[in-house]
Amino acid sequence: MTSPLQQKIKIAGPSVVTANRTHDGVVIWRTASGWSTALADAAVVRIADEARALLGAALADDIGAVGPYIAPVEIAADGTISPGNLRERIRVGGVTITLPAMA
Amino acid sequence: MYAHDELDRVLVNERVTEFRDQVRRRLSGELTEDEFKSLRLMNGIYLQLHAYMLRIAIPYGTLSSAQMRKLAYVARRFDRGYGHFTTRQNIQFHWHKLADLPDSLAALAEVGLHGIQTSGNCVRNITTDQLAGVAPDEIEDPRIWAELFRQYTTLHPEFSFLPRKFKIAVIATPQDRAAIKIHDIGVALHRNAAGETGFEVMVGGGLGRSPFIAKVINPFVPRRDILSYIEAVLRVYNQYGRRDNLFKARIKILVHELGVAKFTEEVEAEFRQIRGGALALDDEVVADIAARFSYPAYEKLADAPPELARAANDERFSAWRRNSVARHKVPGYAVVTLSLKPTGGTPGDATAAQMETIAGLADRYSFGEIRVAHEQNLVLPHVAQRDLPVLWRALDAAGLATPNVGLISDIISCPGLDYCSLSNARSIPIAQELTRRFADPQLATLIGRLHINISGCINACGHHHIGHIGILGVDKNGEEFYQITLGGRADEGAVLGHLLGPAVPFDQVADVIEDIVETYLDLRQAPDELFVQTVERLGVTPFKERVYATR
Numbered sequence: 001m002t003s004p005l006q007q008k009i010k011i012a013g014p015s016v017v018t019a020n021r022t023h024d025g026v027v028i029w030r031t032a033s034g035w036s037t038a039l040a041d042a043a044v045v046r047i048a049d050e051a052r053a054l055l056g057a058a059l060a061d062d063i064g065a066v067g068p069y070i071a072p073v074e075i076a077a078d079g080t081i082s083p084g085n086l087r088e089r090i091r092v093g094g095v096t097i098t099l100p101a102m103a
Numbered sequence: 104m105y106a107h108d109e110l111d112r113v114l115v116n117e118r119v120t121e122f123r124d125q126v127r128r129r130l131s132g133e134l135t136e137d138e139f140k141s142l143r144l145m146n147g148i149y150l151q152l153h154a155y156m157l158r159i160a161i162p163y164g165t166l167s168s169a170q171m172r173k174l175a176y177v178a179r180r181f182d183r184g185y186g187h188f189t190t191r192q193n194i195q196f197h198w199h200k201l202a203d204l205p206d207s208l209a210a211l212a213e214v215g216l217h218g219i220q221t222s223g224n225c226v227r228n229i230t231t232d233q234l235a236g237v238a239p240d241e242i243e244d245p246r247i248w249a250e251l252f253r254q255y256t257t258l259h260p261e262f263s264f265l266p267r268k269f270k271i272a273v274i275a276t277p278q279d280r281a282a283i284k285i286h287d288i289g290v291a292l293h294r295n296a297a298g299e300t301g302f303e304v305m306v307g308g309g310l311g312r313s314p315f316i317a318k319v320i321n322p323f324v325p326r327r328d329i330l331s332y333i334e335a336v337l338r339v340y341n342q343y344g345r346r347d348n349l350f351k352a353r354i355k356i357l358v359h360e361l362g363v364a365k366f367t368e369e370v371e372a373e374f375r376q377i378r379g380g381a382l383a384l385d386d387e388v389v390a391d392i393a394a395r396f397s398y399p400a401y402e403k404l405a406d407a408p409p410e411l412a413r414a415a416n417d418e419r420f421s422a423w424r425r426n427s428v429a430r431h432k433v434p435g436y437a438v439v440t441l442s443l444k445p446t447g448g449t450p451g452d453a454t455a456a457q458m459e460t461i462a463g464l465a466d467r468y469s470f471g472e473i474r475v476a477h478e479q480n481l482v483l484p485h486v487a488q489r490d491l492p493v494l495w496r497a498l499d500a501a502g503l504a505t506p507n508v509g510l511i512s513d514i515i516s517c518p519g520l521d522y523c524s525l526s527n528a529r530s531i532p533i534a535q536e537l538t539r540r541f542a543d544p545q546l547a548t549l550i551g552r553l554h555i556n557i558s559g560c561i562n563a564c565g566h567h568h569i570g571h572i573g574i575l576g577v578d579k580n581g582e583e584f585y586q587i588t589l590g591g592r593a594d595e596g597a598v599l600g601h602l603l604g605p606a607v608p609f610d611q612v613a614d615v616i617e618d619i620v621e622t623y624l625d626l627r628q629a630p631d632e633l634f635v636q637t638v639e640r641l642g643v644t645p646f647k648e649r650v651y652a653t654r
């Protein structure tokens with residue numbers, strides 16, 4: 001399998017690196033030094049070289065995270081980070097349907 | 104029910120032990136994800152958008168009440184209190200933690216359930232008619248054959264690394280309730296003029312990016328030879344199937360590219376080599392498998408008992424009975440379908456509490472047996488007709504008696520973008536909105552039999568191509584759009600639907616479906632002309648004109 005790092009990295013705007021946590025599958029984002037379950041903590045990159053470096057750091061942690069990839073985000077004027085597409089919105093906010101109550 | 108033997112138990116338990124060690128090594132970093140991924144997939148474990156998903160096979164759709172209770176336990180203990188029944192007679196749990204998976208699988212193994220061969224390029228769960236063993240017009244219980252195929256294909260070394268996944272379905276009635284024509288191999292049991300039984304073999308069906316209806320390659324393979332014949336098909340596929348291109352790897356592409364005649368020739372040549380060998384099925388072998396299926400000790404009852412006549416005054420009961428209750432081969436009994444399609448609900452989902460209720464009702468009214476239908480509903484296969492009113496009340500109280508089986512709100516839907524990492528668009532919210540629009544039972548009855556199928560991407564897990572109305576989610580510049588097809592069929596007359604026109608955005612889908620249904624109601628020749636018959640008679644043009652006139 002080609003490593004994601006060997007693929008051409010192109011980003012169209014502010015981006016983050018996201019993955020699923022190995023032991024429970026929970027969505028996580030790469031921070032400057034590790035992982036967080038909050039998108040607000042994510043390290044935001046704006047150029048391909050930064051993205052490559054952030055993805056490289058994420059890939060180096062194979063124990064902690066599964067399938068890291070670069071995902072688009074939007075940055076509001078006040079710096080709030082929000083997901084850049086529907087798939088990522090669902091990963092952040094969870095399913096868009098009501099789940100049955102635990103009974 | 105089928106009684107598994109010691110071999111099955113040992114195999115499943117050994118696999119759990121092995122997997123427990125693999126998970127331990129993955130969590131400690133001894134195994135990389137690359138190394139681990141194929142191991143987890145071999146046990147039916149996928150990673151989806153929010154968590155790990157565990158897919159459990161329910162061979163030929165037959166579940167005992169004890170197995171159902173265990174599914175409820177797993178749902179509650181290791182997941183979020185519900186499970187999702189799929190179009191392949193599997194159940195999926197969408198919220199598992201990797202660290203819990205060995206315990207979850209160990210619990211399931213206690214009742215003989217597992218995720219082996221629910222993923223990967225191997226022969227997947229063998230599916231069949233949910234009415235197997237109880238359909239009045241059945242030649243023989245098709246599960247005997249499904250079980251034979253299951254045993255033969257389980258961990259078969261030659262067929263564990265096929266070019267791509269491989270699905271087999273079997274039926275034994277003229278009516279096809281198992282959608283066999285969209286399987287890699289579909290087999291239909293027939294009896295010839297001499298009274299012998301044998302199989303019509305169809306190959307190369309499948310949906311996805313390149314949909315095909317299976318082609319008949321042999322109209323009658325004697326029962327003794329059916330395993331040899333299937334082996335011949337698998338061998339030809341294993342040898343010539345495309346391994347260089349994921350999108351061309353399924354057997355349907357091979358059949359299409361070689362042509363049916365050439366493909367059949369190859370299979371027949373292989374079959375001649377192996378016929379009568381180790382795979383020849385002596386009557387004793389078949390009888391031995393058949394003997395492991397136990398059938399209830401039915402009472403001697405008459406049809407149409409007084410309890411039914413008394414309950415007939417209740418319009419809600421009668422409405423439910425009309426579409427949820429089917430004939431049973433034994434007088435005085437009936438087959439009951441439990442709708443997992445409540446208004447506003449997620450098609451195919453059942454909560455742990457519902458699973459426990461169903462297990463209890465199965466014990467009480469269906470000899471402890473439950474079936475899973477590919478339409479994502481459940482079935483109680485052996486209900487005494489006199490018990491129907493009391494069963495109905497219990498189902499109604501548990502939200503399992505929506506009177507919509509076979510009607511427009513009995514929607515088949517894949518999980519879509521709410522869960523699935525391959526998805527383009529959401530399926531479930533579309534299904535939910537449609538069930539609200541068509542919630543009125545009188546309206547649904549007026550419309551009559553109409554199947555809507557929804558998939559969140561071209562992989563077609565929701566079988567959209569063969570829905571009377573098919574809805575396919577596509578991504579258009581980051582927005583969810585939906586292509587609509589009309590006129591597909593999943594039954595013995597299976598055909599692919601025809602595209603209506605340009606895809607429509609998420610918030611217009613339900614309106615468009617309403618327009619289509621109104622057009623049908625205007626155009627049908629008689630109230631008993633089904634939607635799909637009107638489409639067959641008139642084509643998609645009148646529907647297209649109506650839908651796009653104002654859009």
Ligand code: SF4
Binds near residue numbers: 526527558561563
């Ligand atoms: S059809 Fe696509 S979106 Fe739906 S479950 Fe299958 S892969 Fe996922």
